[in-house]
Amino acid sequence: MSGQTPKTLFDKIWDAHVVETLPDGTALLYIDLHLTHEVTTPQAFEGLRQAGRRVRRPDLTLAVVDHNIATDESRRTGIEDPESRLQVETLERNVREFGVPYIPLLDARQGIVHVIGPELGRSLPGMTIVCGDSHTSTHGALGALAFGIGTSEVEHVLATQTLLQKPARNMRVLVEGNLAFGCSAKDIVLAIIGRIGTAGGTGHVIEYAGDAIRALDMAGRMTVCNMSIEAGARAGMVAPDETTYDYIRRTPYGPKGEAFEQALRWWRTLPSDPGARFDTEVRLAAHEIAPQVTWGTSPETVLPITGAVPDPEAEPNEARRAQMRRMIEYMGLTPGQRLQDLKVDVVFIGSCTNSRIEDIRAAAAIARGRRVAEGVRAMVVPGSGLVKKQAEEEGLDRILKEAGFEWREPGCSMCLGMNPDKLTPGQRCASTSNRNFEGRQGPGGRTHLLSPAMAAAAAIAGRLADVRDFQPKEAA
């Protein structure tokens, strides 16, 4: 339509969800899907109860347990830790009382909230999606506006199906060209965070674009959008395209038949208009990205695997120099040390960043016909029951177990150190998760973030390794 200002993907979804604009410009924004889990909801349901309020749209709400639970067989006999048990039981009581649909621990579809939303077909393009969890940005991979909220806002959405929000600024990150051999979506997003920094996206919603993003499958797009929060952004998104629509067609609860065709007509109008204005634009050349690994305790402290621990004394800025010294001490490193010389104790393949079937295939391709190094504990934790089932149908579990990996039950596991899967002080871990903060995987634990293939290579080598040195072996 001529005369209209070109809009971004974010602008279009935002405009379609404004219920009302308050005099100061704050919007009352309608929420299409509210995902909930056991950790950030008990106080919200309690607030509803105290105020005598109900859940406005239980049908647009979905609850699952993921953070607190064990990822071994012990989950079948009940939760050992009394506090974790109480939190899960509280969720179960709340979903019954308020009529919220719930996927219990032993359900075949149970899994990490950000894995199951897309795979079940509940997360769709053009939607507003929230969850009391910062990695809600994952769902932006479908072309949705998806962001994390605090517990007070969880209560607000439960009661009103809306949120009070100020519009965000638009940022576009263009990744152009072809990814080099051995590189994946994880390397793209780590490289982006390395470029713009952990506060680079503050106040923005990032749209990832360019042919390297278009070439990613949905799992890869989810990996990229997932870590938007690690760049400080409110949300990350990728415009929907044929890859997206094919993915949705295969989901169990996505729209079917005429409903799908009707939805598709709207989804096709969502991509940013030519000439749409972005407040900030960043460009990366895909072929320049090498396999990435973090060395410090912030996701922005990332280097190509061929790099070495930097020397703080070479850093001119005093505050940054002090921070680097602190990180190097915490991580037990020496300036100048080659990253590939760092021995690992634990390898964790999982989390809402990298636990989908494509991630497990990538790890298995490296593990096939090889052995986990002596003394290394390597675990693979599928993101959901459905991922686990598919991996087993493909025989990936067998490949991984034969190589010496643990094959576990779905959950958040060792990403965040709140369930039995934790590092002990001083342990060094190659992890496909999203945060390398001090103590994130357990007090004193040392985390290096990398891709699933790089993690598998580290497990085999017993140290951080360059996956490009590991040609996949054919099946025996």
Next chain:
Amino acid sequence: MQPFTTLTGIAAPLPRANVDTDQIIPARFLKSISRSGFGKNLFANFRYREDGSENPDFVLNQEPYRRAEILIAFENFGCGSSREHAPWALLDFGIRCVIAPDFADIFHNNCFKNGILPVRLPREVCERLMEDARLGGNARITVDLERQVVVRPNGEEIPFQVDPLRRHLLLNGLDDIGQTLQHAAAIDAYEARQRATQPWLAAR
């Protein structure tokens, strides 16, 4: 929610950037189903040693900062996880105001929902306030939300900006769910419109 009008108190200096919510309260302490009781585990990995004893080097274990009501830090405070347990832990410890050059979005939002005022001031101002804070118990800092100023111990007033709607809610201790429910008719109308135009969004 307790209203926030004016606060005069001891400020604790925390000269670090990128203080993430895993530092403010590690995930293993998020298992409570209540909003209170998180204060004892505020900054647990810094405050306590491996054997559980207090680390005397950490600022909040030192007098007079055990009684701090204001925290001063550097860039990107509150980054990482969306956990509202972070502001709950600060509040439970007694901190009602954090001053920093900038804040991560979700944490910033969560503070206002809990009667905590996050104040954005330039790095060099934060550095000066940190020097004030290092003077200890006799150096009280005042944060006046009504007048939107921070008052240094020497009487110098530093103005700050805050979103007008959030200021209003904080000054009056208002629950914004109650406010939103006044728009129930508009929400009903939106839902009716959506049912007609986007029927695929209904539960499947």
